[in-house]
Amino acid sequence: MALTGRIALVTGGAQGIGRAISEALLREGAKVALVDSNPEVARECRGRLEEAFGVGSSLFFECDVTDWAKLQEVFRKTVKHFGHLDIAINNAGINNEKDWQKTINVNLTSLIKGTYLALEHMSRENGKDGGVIINVSSMAAFMHSPHMPVYTATKYGVLGFTKAMAEASAVGNFGVRINVLCPAYVDTPLLQTIDEEDKMGRYFKYKEELRQSMHTYGILDPSLIADGMMMIIKDGSLNGAVMKITASKGIHFQNDEPMSA
Template sequence: MLRLTSPKMALDGKIAVVTGAAVGIGEAIARTLLQNSATVVLLDVNDAAGKAVVEDVTKQYGEDKALFLRCNVESEEQIKAAFQKTVDTFGGIDILCNNAGILNESEWEKTVSVNLLGVVRGTYVALQHMNKLTGGRGGVVVNTASMAGLGPLVSCPVYTATKHGVVGFTRAMAAASAVSGYGVRCNAICPHFVQTDLITNIKSKLGQFSHLDDATNQMMENTGLLTVSEVAESVLELVMDETKNGDVLMILKQGKQYITFPSMQ
């Protein structure tokens, strides 16, 4: 397990919110933050899985270290309620991991709503609690994008668009926060294919592009599959390294690297 020390951000006493936290990458992020002494609120629509994770981690870290709240990131009302419950219970929010996401080219409007609008909703509501200009403690937001946020995934045009949107929103939000003095850093991860339910039975999720299933599977075979723990360790890096703001970390099986973008100046 990756452990970063001073002068990095210490997580003891920090309150983290993770969306899509019941399974997969989100669960791994939650567990990694707990292992590094953060208190974690897990948000998801999967009640059974979310409660099972909290029950498990409570045995190891104690009842006051983890909380599950049902929350659909398509609902601003539910996000507001979950974040307010977090503040009421633990006293604030220091870390947000916008991780909830789906891949479904047939239900493309839902894909946009969850993958992109959910990130925007979550970030804006979190800012109401984290912004130093309005009484918050500052902190960090890490958004789960994808390699499809850096280049096209041929079988998933809408998924590609949403993840490009997450990357762009993250970078712009980071710049806006820095210029405005919000005290909130924003970063994104762009993992390649990860062994999760997202890619299980992927052909059934490609809609009109299901004929491109073989090309997608060939890409997976060529690049290999990341584990959720490998992705979570990169999230931890972006959370704890206080020099990172507006950074986009590409994660491959062969290693990881920060992306350099053309200057807009």
């Protein structure tokens, strides 16, 4: 898929992985709707992106992805403004073991909703032209953490849901490729939650063990995740692919055979 003139929507798009992905898309000539719940970060990001890529290259929406009505509105406004949607990246995520229901709502429930909203605006079933959906999981889906069990559960869920939806797309001829990206530790604000007792709850006492795990496995730069994301977007053969990104192996795929859309 050539990206010039393509329209993308990225949740959690103003910081960390989402911001790196948004910048990569804009560099390739796409236009991007960035969705983020942090207005201060979004304002700073908007200024920098408009300076680098021009006014009109991006839209910004302040939105809590758990707000179903607001998320629907964001998708509708993106399509109304740009005319269509080609790429949806469900990237928003948190780690909050104390408020574990919120973690499920952000990391899994909202991602499922984002996938269905993207299909509403891209699937051939609805008379659209197809596209690409990429859901962000984690290496936690393969190497579970006893100190972040609910976070781990959500990432398992993202992996299973995405692979099942990719098969549904192939069987139903949606014309939408659906893939999942699983990075290891990435240098984002989410890593800082291990130092917050209000986020870690009963697992806060294990923060030194988590730090040691990060030291052992290494911490990735968000730009590498964006590189992997661009590979998935551009490779039209990938549907149901599971991309892993780790410090030791870099960008690589799970051995499962990807399906064709």
